[in-house]
Amino acid sequence: MDSLVENKIKNDLNNKIIIITGASSGLGFQIAKSLSNYNSKIILCSRNIGKIKSKFSLKSNVILKKVDVQKPKEIKKFINFVLKKYKRIDILINNAGIAKNVVIEKVDYKLINNVFKTNLFSAFLFVKYCIPVMKKNNFGRIVNISSGGSINCAPGYSLYSASKAGLNTLAKSASNELTNFNIKINTLSPGPIKTPMFPKNKLSAKLCIPTLKYLCTLKKNGPTGKFFWFMRQVKIIPSINLNWGNPPNND
Numbered sequence: 637m638d639s640l641v642e643n644k645i646k647n648d649l650n651n652k653i654i655i656i657t658g659a660s661s662g663l664g665f666q667i668a669k670s671l672s673n674y675n676s677k678i679i680l681c682s683r684n685i686g687k688i689k690s691k692f693s694l695k696s697n698v699i700l701k702k703v704d705v706q707k708p709k710e711i712k713k714f715i716n717f718v719l720k721k722y723k724r725i726d727i728l729i730n731n732a733g734i735a736k737n738v739v740i741e742k743v744d745y746k747l748i749n750n751v752f753k754t755n756l757f758s759a760f761l762f763v764k765y766c767i768p769v770m771k772k773n774n775f776g777r778i779v780n781i782s783s784g785g786s787i788n789c790a791p792g793y794s795l796y797s798a799s800k801a802g803l804n805t806l807a808k809s810a811s812n813e814l815t816n817f818n819i820k821i822n823t824l825s826p827g828p829i830k831t832p833m834f835p836k837n838k839l840s841a842k843l844c845i846p847t848l849k850y851l852c853t854l855k856k857n858g859p860t861g862k863f864f865w866f867m868r869q870v871k872i873i874p875s876i877n878l879n880w881g882n883p884p885n886n887d
């Protein structure tokens with residue numbers, strides 16, 4: 637990577653508090669490994685997070701926490717832990733996810749819950765809990781790991797595609813609510829990468845890292861509510877310039 641770009645990233649990630657969900661394998665692990673090389677605090681979570689303990693044993697800036705993102709109480713407890721310890725959350729990467737290949741007539745309510753709780757509801761809760769502290773500090777960078785599935789809608793993946801499409805519109809809606817703040821929320825589709833989720837894919841998860849770093853270090857006037865695929869911004873939601881007015885005050 638260009639040394640000027642790398643220097644900017646190093647500066648921008650200096651002393652940041654970063655949460656990564658689903659960090660125990662695949663892309664989340666790759667992101668964790670990459671961001672742990674900067675002078676920021678990285679808090680990683682997933683159910684089987686213990687399995688990567690040895691990988692970070694020499695990194696004093698990395699904390700691992702066991703969290704099942706299907707359980708709202710565990711998410712809240714985790715966020716409270718981070719806020720108590722660091723008082724801030726600067727960057728949130730909503731990466732935890734599962735994929736199920738099943739035709740629509742075989743989908744049952746348990747499976748719908750399983751996929752949506754993991755891929756979408758958890759991201760809603762993480763965003764919900766991070767936004768107040770990000771607003772207070774007038775700083776936040778949020779990246780939802782979505783999928784090409786949210787737009788290509790492959791057969792057998794209706795549940796996965798619908799849950800990932802929800803991440804795209806979550807980012808878009810939240811970005812419309814946050815226009816008065818220096819908080820950017822975007823989605824990143826990693827492309828077909830080889831991980832335990834899709835072991836037959838060919839590409840390395842490392843290919844997503846430059847875009848991920850870019851989205852974590854966006855300038856104040858950088859994009860928000862957008863969908864990225866590798867290094868490209870892809871327009872998946874048309875710009876409809878309605879005057880929404882202010883979001884409701886639900887205090």
Ligand SMILES: NC(=O)c1ccc[n+]([C@@H]2O[C@H](COP(=O)([O-])OP(=O)(O)OC[C@H]3O[C@@H](n4cnc5c(N)ncnc54)[C@H](OP(=O)(O)O)[C@@H]3O)[C@@H](O)[C@H]2O)c1
Pocket residue numbers: 657658659660661662663664681682683684685703704705706731732733734735754781782783784785825826827828829830831832833834837
């Ligand atoms: N691989 C691809 O080609 C591809 C393409 C498009 C999008 N994606 C997206 O990229 C993200 C990462 O996937 P991956 O390919 O790296 O797959 P992966 O290796 O299977 O990783 C999934 C991660 O999610 C975590 N997770 C799953 N259920 C969880 C739960 N209930 N609570 C907490 N953590 C949970 C897993 O950790 P534990 O099991 O330890 O809980 C694991 O760390 C996913 O959102 C996926 O949809 C992947």
